Amino acid sequence: MAAGIDLTLDCADAELLAEFWKTALGYVDEPPPAPYRTREEWLAQFDLPGGESADDAAWLCDPDGVGPRLSILTVPEPKTAKNRLHIDIRVPGHGGVGERWARIRAESERLVAAGGSVLEEFEGHHIVMADPEGNEFCVAAAPARR
Structure with missing residues (x-):
């Protein structure tokens, strides 16, 4: 187990x-x-x-x-470097690359409105973001189910 x-x-x-x-x-x-x-x-x-x-x-x-x-x-100490482990937020749904990218962009915009920030975009694949304290995470499409 x-x-x-x-x-x-x-x-x-x-x-x-x-x-x-x-x-x-x-x-x-x-x-x-x-x-x-x-x-x-x-x-x-x-x-x-x-x-x-x-x-x-x-x-x-x-x-x-x-x-x-x-x-x-x-914790008392501030964040000083890039995370060694980060969270990937996977947006659900199927479709072509354009449809998946539109869902990824929409989710990143929703998270920016909630206080996050976009750090880098990898067009068509994923967006690297940070939460309000600078902790990095990615927004990407959910993998296809087998």
């Missing part, structure tokens, strides 16, 4: 990035683990460093339970 994965994204403003990534991925806030009613209640069981709270993080999940969970954690 293959191992499952969660993704963790360090940031300066967890609330800002959580809103962007919920828009980008269609994710929702993940409820706290049972039997806890709130994140604060859940976090109280851990010996967190002084001053850390649930406000320093966000936990997102795919409402259909298919995609990996995404934890967004506030």
Whole structure:
């Protein structure tokens, strides 16, 4: 059996990035683990460093339970280099190259309106973007199903 994965994204403003990534991925806030009613209640069981709270993080999940969970954690240091691992957002649908490229462009425009920015376009294939804190990701067409 293959191992499952969660993704963790360090940031300066967890609330800002959580809103962007919920828009980008269609994710929702993940409820706290049972039997806890709130994140604060859940976090109280851990010996967190002084001053850390649930406000320093966000936990997102795919409402259909298919995609990996995404934890967004506030850290003191700024981003200083290109990501070594990045997210690819795959837009669904079929059709020719022109149709796929139109969907990729439309998705990138939607994400720019949500606070992202376009870094580079590879015409007909994918667009490299950045979230509001500069974390790189790509927008591309979903691979054809076999």
